Amino acid sequence: EPGSFKDRQIFEFNPHQLIEGTLIASYAMGVRTAYIYIRGEYQKWQKILQTAIDEAYDRGLLGDKLEKSLKEQLNIDFRLDFYIHSGAGAYICGEETSQMTSIEGDRGYPRIRPPFPAQSGLWKKPTTVNNVETITNIPKIIEMGGEAYSKIGAPGHPGTLLYGVSGHVNKPGVYELPSGTLLTDIIYNVCGGVRGGKKIKAVIPGGSSMPPLRGDEIEGVRMDEESLKPLGTHIGTGGIIVMDEDTDIVKVMLRLIHFYHHESCGQCTPCREGCGWLEKILKRINMGEGSLSDIDLMLSVAQQIEGNTICALGDAAAWPVKGDFSPVMGGFVNKFRDEFEKAVKEKRTFRAPNIVHGRRNTAETLVQTA
């Protein structure tokens, strides 16, 4: 999703730690088959990980050789086979149940829970689905010992996090830092501050589905769930998107909602229709054809999506608009209402509508929108 790009760093720079973590977790749970689901566009990272898997098989750390050596040396019955499943690029296949449906060869539709994957998952067998970053932490936790590891970072969620920082910072990238690191430290000390020394208008702290913080709210904010929750947002993927004072929030909102509308699988009416309505309203405002009532209409539509869908994509689309379930009015539309009102009143025309659809402007479209 926009703003989240951390796992590819693990595939690229530390694939064996992921394999080791999977081995340890699988042994602990008695799991004999592991799948790593990587979207189809990530051919480069699939190749890197496949090379590491082949190396692990060659060294006797997976498959027949592992089974034989464990039996002979330790009299343990265990083997693990490790497969990469290449997706076809659907964002929804990052959701655990649609991921399993996709691996089984069907269209990646999320399933209603219960049953939960631990009860009836892949091929109707008990299944554990975990994030690449989580699994990759396991060898380090075992190496350090749980007690020492739990002293790193925030007490509620100890350990390190991969913060993927993008947007208007001087040094965007993926940084491994303790949980609970000050957001301002990440932006100003680690990422070299805001481009051109500008002020910050907004920060999304945990990937595009998390409600934003205004620039005047980030002082003293620590990047862990316990610290962010009272502010009406969440750590999410740790994908921090920094927006400077010149950012057009109405355009940002359109870009985000276009993403969720495009990626909605279409099973649930509130998500399928609601995301479409939100995009239509935002396009209307962006084209100078919106009305002030459209602003409350967006909040109402987002409210109807939230909590009324099979999977969390619906909430993910609603939260940037209206904020999460908490009483904090935390979405872009609440926090930057003045910008939406200004866009409506000034009948502001978004000068580059086609960028949203991935097409380039032509001289003709620029003249039309000038």
Ligand code: SF4
């Ligand atoms: S919430 Fe959206 S993405 Fe999830 S199952 Fe429903 S329609 Fe599909």
